[in-house]
Amino acid sequence: MSRLKNSVLAKRGVTGAEGDVLVEKIPLRLRPEEEALARDIQRESARVWNTVMTIHRLFWFKYGIWIDEAMMKDFVKGRFEVHSQDVQAIVETYYECWERTKKLHEEGHTEWRYPWRLKRFFTSTWKVTGITVEGGYLRLSNGWKRPPLRIKLPSRLKGLEIKQVQLVWHRNGYWLHVAVVKPALERVQGDTVAAADPGEVHALTLTDGKEALVISGRHLRSLHRLRNKTLRKFQKALSRCKKGSNRWRKLLEAKYRFLNWVEAQILHVEHAITKLAVEWCVQRGVKKVYYGDPQGVREQDCGRYHNQRMGQWSFGRLRDLLEYKLKRHSITLEKIGEGGTSGTCPKCGHYTRQSGRIFRCGNCGFSGVHRDVVGASGILDVAVNGHFTKDRDLPGKVVYLRPRVLAPVGQKHRGPAAA
Structure with missing residues (x-):
């Protein structure tokens, strides 16, 4: 690492x-x-x-x-x-x-x-x-x-x-x-500006106004889900043991081994996601990336399960990884607020609260574009122009990718019942 x-x-x-x-x-x-x-x-x-x-x-x-x-x-x-x-x-x-x-x-x-x-x-x-x-x-x-x-x-x-x-x-x-x-790595010589919209389902969505890249974060979500379920089993087994007993020590050691393993897998996926994003930026001569800051999302109370997903959403660590990798290519990353970017219509400028993955405007009826692509385009629009513009052009080409992840090697981590 x-x-x-x-x-x-x-x-x-x-x-x-x-x-x-x-x-x-x-x-x-x-x-x-x-x-x-x-x-x-x-x-x-x-x-x-x-x-x-x-x-x-x-x-x-x-x-x-x-x-x-x-x-x-x-x-x-x-x-x-x-x-x-x-x-x-x-x-x-x-x-x-x-x-x-x-x-x-x-x-x-x-x-x-x-x-x-x-x-x-x-x-x-x-x-x-x-x-x-x-x-x-x-x-x-x-x-x-x-x-x-x-x-x-x-x-x-x-x-x-x-x-x-x-x-x-x-x-x-x-x-x-x-x-x-x-x-030192190759320094980017271009002057293109791009925007990145972090997400929980789709980890990163990038666009330079002409093209867009959507990187899936579902594998990352599955690892977080695995960690939550396995930790629940460990904590339930530990609660039935006397603290300091041999059984308690074995369970605690197994719990730590599992946490070390799953966190290494999570970090590996995050590195794979940011690597794809950096390669995309270098190929297009991007010199500056505006990164949407979704900090306000965590302040909303949407139920225990959704709140847990939001609390474990590691957008800050993804931003740090992306920033240091871009820096090696002399690409700067600037954090910018993303309020309203995923819900503001690129055609009429009306804001509509979104519930699905495809953007739908409640005012003019515009639809058919992934809402994360609209969000990344909105971040770029606000960063460059200072406000949302009507009838703005959306990326003509959208590519969907999954992070290239190596298969885990080594012993399988047993649950608390077999520890």
């Missing part, structure tokens, strides 16, 4: 001179002694976080001053049993959280709290000076005269420049987030 790293790496000076910095997420299978070492490292990293937070707050309450980042780094230098770069990264993370909260308070969001919670474990970070590749293994330094953490490097990462590594605990195991530099 690859993700383009956010601006945090750029703030810390982690950039690729001749490529893009992406983050590869790798699940780890550690031996007992390696897991114990990883746990000790994260526990020591938590001690760094707790110390930084306590000192920062103590100086404010006692002396009325805030210690700056440089002074804090000097104070904690050489005091902890982890690599010095890990200590610096934790200090930087703390101050990023603190500054972001301060900005939110200035904007009126006073419900956000400054960092206050003491940690038992904390994500450990290694920068370039603490990373060594030796014979296909990643050697992560743990400081002077302390045993390093050695992880086998996946073959797909061999030969790539590694900028940063993080040790992350997720659900029931350790993961390694490796920031690597990958070759």
Whole structure:
């Protein structure tokens, strides 16, 4: 799994001179002694976080001053049993959280709290000076005269420049987030503008005014449905067991295995959907994409089952995946409100609440076009012209595609009855 790293790496000076910095997420299978070492490292990293937070707050309450980042780094230098770069990264993370909260308070969001919670474990970070590749293994330094953490490097990462590594605990195991530099992709030279309309049944609908692409999201919906049904069975079985018993532990491990499997499948489908969308944009020389923001849909109460589907609709993650993939081709993505775009008639401009997949105008009787195509066309119209225009031309060619998904490989995940 690859993700383009956010601006945090750029703030810390982690950039690729001749490529893009992406983050590869790798699940780890550690031996007992390696897991114990990883746990000790994260526990020591938590001690760094707790110390930084306590000192920062103590100086404010006692002396009325805030210690700056440089002074804090000097104070904690050489005091902890982890690599010095890990200590610096934790200090930087703390101050990023603190500054972001301060900005939110200035904007009126006073419900956000400054960092206050003491940690038992904390994500450990290694920068370039603490990373060594030796014979296909990643050697992560743990400081002077302390045993390093050695992880086998996946073959797909061999030969790539590694900028940063993080040790992350997720659900029931350790993961390694490796920031690597990958070759830059082809830059789009065109000047075409397109619009994307996210949906729950059809994941993405794109149009440049002349053509339209509708990508199905039904496989994504089926995975969400499978997760809901299986989790219900697990929770029902767990509720009948005594907490801490052998049966309870086995069920919990099986539940975590299933969640890891199904979430990997969901992420794979989301990557496949966004890949189709990016390929479509690159082929047509699209330079900017306006992405409809359906945030208001979740605020409507339409019953428990519909509300569940809306709550699990991952349009935000699809937007993030699409944005970073478009960015690699120098295509910008801009979020825009999509209110009324799927119900406003492209011929007469009258709004009609839609109930089916085919658009039908209650005023002039216009029909015969997929309502998501009308929605994407409306987003493009509002973005370019600033308002809905009457008698606008709709895409002459509409292509419907399903995401190209690899078949799942490996053991089948058993239900709670067989766990």
